[in-house]
Amino acid sequence: MRLVQVLIPEGTRESVLSTLDEQGIDYAVFEEVGRGDFEAMVQFPVPPSGVETVMDELTEAGIREDTYTIVLPTETVVSQRLSALVERFPGLRISREELYARAQDLAPANSTFFAFLILSTIIATTGLLLDSAATIIGAMVVAPLMGPAISASVGTILNDQQMTRRGVMLQVTGLLAAIATGAVMGFLLQQTILIPPQLDITSIPQVAERTSPNFLSLFLALGSGLAGSISIIRGSGSTLVGVAIAVALVPPAATSGLGIAFGLPGVAIAAAVLVLVNLLAINLSALILLYLSGFKPLEAGKYEGVKSSLFSRIAVIAVGIAVLSLVLGAVTFTTFQTQSFERQVQNEFQAGFEEADLPGVELVSVSVTYEPVDILLGNEPQVNVLIAVPRDQEIPPDLAQRWDDQLTAEFDRDVYVRVGFVEAQLSEREEPTPPLGWPSLTDRSGSHLRYPGTIRG
Template sequence: MRLLQIAVPVGKRDAVESMLEASDVEYFLTDETSRREYSALVFVPTGPEDVEALVDELREIGVQEDGYVTISKLEAVLSDRFERQQSDEPTPDADDEETGDRIAREELRARAAEIAPATPNYVLFTVVSTVIATAGLLMNSAAVVVGSMVIAPLIGPAIAASVGSILDDDELFRTSVRAQFLGLGVAIGSAAVFAGLVRFTFLPDLQIQLIEQVGERINPGALALVVALGAGVAGTVSLTSTTSVALVGVAIAVALIPPAATVGLGIAYGDGTAAVSAGILVVINVLSINVASLGTLWVQGYRPEHWFAEQSARRAVIRRAALLVVAVLVLSSALGVTTINVSENAEFERTVADIASESDAHVLSLEFSYRTDLFLRHPTAVTVRIIGGSQDTAVALRDRITDHTQRDIAVIVIREDGAASTTQRLESPSIEHVPVSSSHSSGALAIG
């Protein structure tokens, strides 16, 4: 529920009363005696979907020129008459197809302006959430990474920029864009500083690409784009309705905070592949959130209050949306490459599993190791845990894998009794990670 409080200027009282009577809304009018330039005060309780139509009519009368209209949120209205009116007599002037359940543009602008600026708290919460996310990545803990997103404040500028474009508010747009750049810069910088401290104190030789949570952000697939677009739509709808913005803000933080933390990790550990790949993902996600937000606001029917500003706003929206879409499509080609690579690797793993199942041993498990390049992962080794089999199992598997896949990779075979054999020296630099546990390393090592 909303409450409109109208200070009616002298000479406008009859027009305001006639408009309210024609709109068939419940209102209360009292004479204004404290200041001579106002003739009356009017209180109008109404639904949020009707506010915009009423404010537009008040603007046509000219109330805003010498008077004012305030809009506040009502927690409850205790009135059987009012409830009957709301259920039985909807406001004729409210265009349900245009407004639906969304709030009025004036309320939207006020909410966007409140969450758009880069305040000290905005910076502080960005730093804290990014540090927690970086710690979660280093711990390979999805729970910690998700928890960091709850306090991330990045939803405000991401959605407010689109509100500024739609409502032809250049100041709001510029403020929001600056806040987005600042927030991402602070996130990457704080992650790099924190990860640098970890590297020089606790984990100097950590291979960050071998961490599962980090690897997901270094080589993301095309579905990452769906996450960003969905987050933009959800964030916008939450801002234009009564849904909790903070709750939906977690979705936007999912698309921005972990990739930004990964960029910081790549910088701290001198891993250019991680920094560049995750950095491109950050750019794709922030652009996708903005374009999804623009589209959602336009579909919801938001336009500037003045008809002459609508044309310039439409041109600005089309121009900015076109630039965002082109940039997203160009950058998303990298996600397409990664998606194809993921599919190829999955097919390779299935082929190797089939080959191993046809060997002379009982296969317990398969573990694959990869070398990570920009947008691509290349298999380097497969560790096969078996029961039984001959001493030539590793050589036979490698030959069959090469014949079927045209990929020459190391094959490490570990038997139940702890003995191991490999077709390639374990210290070979092409094998980044050999998943042999310490319990097996005590056994005899046979080089096939």
């Protein structure tokens, strides 16, 4: 429930009070002695979703747009006509005046914004290097990115160009500052003993997650933008909602900075693309939801102009997302190909060993080194096979090459097969062990070799 206080201009008292009576609203009137051009102040309770409608009616009754107005949240209101008002205004949406005030509060002062953002990036960069999801999430609580993202969209909907420009400026400069902070921190850490020399950051799962963006990342950004918009529309803003928006932006920005610091342009570009896609998606979802919620400009008569401008901005953002989604689509498709290839190779080897039934010989592991970038660059996949073999067991001399040829024929692509052996010991058996035959991926047969080792095909 909201308590609205409005000053009544001279000569409009009767029409204003008549309008409130027609709306079935209980009110209290106080004489105004502070300003000469107002004759009274009226205050009345109304549900949050009814504030905008009632204020529009009062504007037609003579309340000027620049009139002194206060909208306060209330704990309890006792009124005989309150239940009828609640039934008349059942929604949970706040008024555009309250939306405007909340959006202004969400965007902090520049110094506060950049201080919290830089600190958040430092914590997030540490979490990336430590491969600590908990640390990264903790950093997101500090990140103040929800305010600019929401205020930019609110400014667009309510036709406040200054709010829109400031929201966009804080988002762009803030994320550039985050990338720069990650780069500086990465460079400084390389000069210390805090990280191992020649650290390969692409081997860190939390970093690798931000360097292979796919369409699921887009859903995260869209959901974050919708959550932020709903929280402010319903007047239930929460720090946890801001965390969702920050997760989509700060960690990939820090990853891009680390890519710059470690001299890995591929990492820097991939993470920067993810940042840009997420930024556009958050703003797009917020704009669409605010428009569908029915908010109109603060100044009457500008709705059509704002509507045209809004559609233009939505179209531009959507085109930008579509273009960048080509990158996401390529990564998604190539990731699916590499994972499918690895799964098929593992199944082939597992089936071959199970059908061969080789006592004492065990397939320890099969892994495939094959990344999406390898598909784009035309690099061949590397299949790494590790086998446990008894000490006196003979091993075919051309085992790796035979598997290489069979995989090449099976998948119609060149592969590189690397076979490693570890010594295995078995307990004695009552029955003599039959001679071992080495499995083929096709006919499950093979020759023998007298020495173990690693064979390259």
